[in-house]
Amino acid sequence: xxxxxxxxxxxxPHGPAGLDNFDMREAELPALADDDVAVRAIxxxxxxxxxxxxxxxxxxxxxxxxxxxxxxxxxxxxxESLNPKFQAGEVVVGMMDWADHSVVAGGKGIAKVDADLAPxxxxxxxxxxxxxxxxxxxxxxxxxxxxxxxxVSAASGAVGQLAGQMGKIAGCKVMGCAGTDxxxxxxxxxxxxxxxxxxxxxxxxxxxxxxxxxxxxDVNFENVGGAMLEAALEHANNYARFIQCGAISQYNLVGDQxxxxxxxxxxxxxxxxxxxxxxxxxxxxxxxxxxxxxxxxKAGQIKYKIDITEGLENATQAFLGLLEGENFGKKVIKIGPxxxx
Amino acid sequence: xxxxxxxxxxxxPHGPAGLDNFDMREAELPALADDDVAVRAIxxxxxxxxxxxxxxxxxxxxxxxxxxxxxxxxxxxxxESLNPKFQAGEVVVGMMDWADHSVVAGGKGIAKVDADLAPxxxxxxxxxxxxxxxxxxxxxxxxxxxxxxxxVSAASGAVGQLAGQMGKIAGCKVMGCAGTDxxxxxxxxxxxxxxxxxxxxxxxxxxxxxxxxxxxxDVNFENVGGAMLEAALEHANNYARFIQCGAISQYNLVGDQxxxxxxxxxxxxxxxxxxxxxxxxxxxxxxxxxxxxxxxxKAGQIKYKIDITEGLENATQAFLGLLEGENFGKKVIKIGPxxxx
Numbered sequence: 292x293x294x295x296x297x298x299x300x301x302x303x304p305h306g307p308a309g310l311d312n313f314d315m316r317e318a319e320l321p322a323l324a325d326d327d328v329a330v331r332a333i334x335x336x337x338x339x340x341x342x343x344x345x346x347x348x349x350x351x352x353x354x355x356x357x358x359x360x361x362x363x364x365x366x367x368x369x370x371e372s373l374n375p376k377f378q379a380g381e382v383v384v385g386m387m388d389w390a391d392h393s394v395v396a397g398g399k400g401i402a403k404v405d406a407d408l409a410p411x412x413x414x415x416x417x418x419x420x421x422x423x424x425x426x427x428x429x430x431x432x433x434x435x436x437x438x439x440x441x442x443v444s445a446a447s448g449a450v451g452q453l454a455g456q457m458g459k460i461a462g463c464k465v466m467g468c469a470g471t472d473x474x475x476x477x478x479x480x481x482x483x484x485x486x487x488x489x490x491x492x493x494x495x496x497x498x499x500x501x502x503x504x505x506x507x508x509d510v511n512f513e514n515v516g517g518a519m520l521e522a523a524l525e526h527a528n529n530y531a532r533f534i535q536c537g538a539i540s541q542y543n544l545v546g547d548q549x550x551x552x553x554x555x556x557x558x559x560x561x562x563x564x565x566x567x568x569x570x571x572x573x574x575x576x577x578x579x580x581x582x583x584x585x586x587x588x589k590a591g592q593i594k595y596k597i598d599i600t601e602g603l604e605n606a607t608q609a610f611l612g613l614l615e616g617e618n619f620g621k622k623v624i625k626i627g628p629x630x631x632x
Numbered sequence: 633x634x635x636x637x638x639x640x641x642x643x644x645p646h647g648p649a650g651l652d653n654f655d656m657r658e659a660e661l662p663a664l665a666d667d668d669v670a671v672r673a674i675x676x677x678x679x680x681x682x683x684x685x686x687x688x689x690x691x692x693x694x695x696x697x698x699x700x701x702x703x704x705x706x707x708x709x710x711x712e713s714l715n716p717k718f719q720a721g722e723v724v725v726g727m728m729d730w731a732d733h734s735v736v737a738g739g740k741g742i743a744k745v746d747a748d749l750a751p752x753x754x755x756x757x758x759x760x761x762x763x764x765x766x767x768x769x770x771x772x773x774x775x776x777x778x779x780x781x782x783x784v785s786a787a788s789g790a791v792g793q794l795a796g797q798m799g800k801i802a803g804c805k806v807m808g809c810a811g812t813d814x815x816x817x818x819x820x821x822x823x824x825x826x827x828x829x830x831x832x833x834x835x836x837x838x839x840x841x842x843x844x845x846x847x848x849x850d851v852n853f854e855n856v857g858g859a860m861l862e863a864a865l866e867h868a869n870n871y872a873r874f875i876q877c878g879a880i881s882q883y884n885l886v887g888d889q890x891x892x893x894x895x896x897x898x899x900x901x902x903x904x905x906x907x908x909x910x911x912x913x914x915x916x917x918x919x920x921x922x923x924x925x926x927x928x929x930k931a932g933q934i935k936y937k938i939d940i941t942e943g944l945e946n947a948t949q950a951f952l953g954l955l956e957g958e959n960f961g962k963k964v965i966k967i968g969p970x971x972x973x
Contacts, residue, residue: 520896535899537900550892551891551893552893553888555876555879556882557908558876558906558907558908559877559908560908562908562909563876563907563908564905564907564908565905565906566903566905568903569901
């Protein structure tokens with residue numbers, strides 16, 4: 292039997308996740324049954340939503356099981372297939388183990404990658420789940436109009452980058468925040484954000500928003516939550532739309548450690564619509580989304596930064612860093628060579 | 633010059649409003665200019681949103697001015713008119729002073745009352761601003777579907793009564809809370825609510841909701857805010873709609889006294905849409921609303937409880953009581969006799 296390295300969930304964190312919640316082992320791969328597909332991982336996506344899957348409490352994504360491999364979206368090469376839709380040597384994207392090799396039961400949820408559209412890691416970012424998240428949130432909930440102000444928290448992140456650039460394409464003034472000066476320089480100089488602040492050094496978020504968004508906030512793309520959300524609501528204009536995408540500031544907190552938002556009265560005072568969504572509900576839009584965004588990419592209207600860490604053995608540390616904002620752009624682990632057989 | 637009693641805002645409260653923030657005086661009525669209408673008040677509406685108008689901070693309704701009369705929606709008799717649209721002896725509804733007599737400048741915002749539709753106080757409740765609030769919230773935001781669960785906080789209040797009965801008409805299971813056993817008996821026995829709890833004695837709101845709403849919450853009509861909203865969000869189903877109408881539990885609190893809602897992550901986890909609105913944005917629907925609700929009333933499909941206090945001199949105490957939930961049904965002050973000249 293062939294073997295593979297796998298990263299397991301060893302125990303559930305209570306509060307901040309740590310290295311001791313994970314383990315790596317060498318495991319035998321199961322023999323393929325009908326319709327199964329064996330895949331060698333090339334790139335693996337790390338995303339904040341995975342933090343919720345570590346908990347026992349049911350999140351929207353199914354929980355990871357203690358003692359079983361962690362799961363992530365990966366781009367990989369089919370090495371063996373008993374599924375008529377996939378052939379060895381093809382490049383696919385879908386949910387796989389945190390592992391060098393996975394067997395995708397029934398070929399479920401994997402799709403071929405059109406490598407002509409963009410570099411492979413983009414299918415885990417700009418043209419993948421995070422990109423679709425930004426695109427759906429802006430299109431279905433944010434509905435930005437020309438001249439409005441869009442605020443994007445975590446502006447240089449996997450989702451924020453596209454959300455902000457979609458705001459510029461829609462004719463908005465686009466403001467945001469990020470956690471390092473390099474990130475701020477990137478989103479203003481490369482992505483075209485109009486004004487930004489550093490949320491680690493400029494901790495009076497409301498004052499910062501008042502300074503950089505003189506016309507208030509019409510569309511808020513929320514990735515951070517907690518005090519950042521409270522400030523955006525305080526600075527929101529009438530009829531603002533709040534795209535509730537994530538709350539990374541809260542994911543490692545439990546119970547009373549979580550931030551209490553005290554100004555929800557603004558929802559009725561300012562007639563705010565605050566709406567959450569899960570990208571998987573909108574998966575049927577993937578092709579339409581990819582065509583539009585690949586077009587923008589080709590036309591030079593958007594850019595996208597990927598932050599690659601080499602080696603499956605470094606994935607756990609990179610994931611913990613992601614939860615602390617240590618990534619710069621979409622976080623991807625490179626597990627194996629791009630060259631396909 | 634004729635004179636009138638008027639209730640004034642004497643000072644702005646910081647925290648709970650008290651009797652000493654108000655004053656009563658005898659004042660001269662101004663002479664009528666072109667298009668002005670003089671009105672003798674019959675009924676005056678007291679509503680929670682008025683608490684926001686006491687503050688210096690801008691609320692959605694313009695602030696009351698210190699030293700000037702408080703303003704409220706009233707039903708009254710036209711006593712003199714220099715406005716061609718109104719004649720002495722007609723009954724009208726609109727914004728007037730907290731006073732026995734008001735001069736409505738330019739006749740602005742007043743409308744004739746069709747007294748055949750319902751008793752006069754209903755035009756301040758079921759067929760007036762609070763009724764339109766319930767109707768717009770349910771129709772535009774809640775969009776209840778047959779078989780869903782609707783939860784209404786402040787179920788026996790001016791808005792909650794109609795919201796709950798609209799839920800029944802839509803085929804929902806309707807649950808709610810109120811602050812006395814008499815109110816609970818009223819909404820279940822008279823209005824047809826399916827299950828309720830007393831939020832003063834049953835203070836673990838989440839446990840109470842779990843008990844009375846075994847299928848979760850699909851539509852939440854929010855009048856209370858704070859811990860009640862947090863519990864409803866915790867118990868919400870996927871794709872729930874939260875009608876953000878008011879937050880009476882928070883109106884007398886300032887700064888850090890306000891309740892911090894810690895579980896807004898459920899907005900994205902559960903794909904919740906939480907939307908606020910102000911009824912005056914929807915005023916053009918008044919006639920359509922009145923026709924539909926008057927039809928339900930005539931058909932015996934809905935009931936509506938009015939809580940009348942006699943005498944302008946008791947209005948301030950009644951308003952403070954309203955903020956503490958001491959009213960039972962829509963709060964109205966009777967200022968003068970119904971008999972028109």
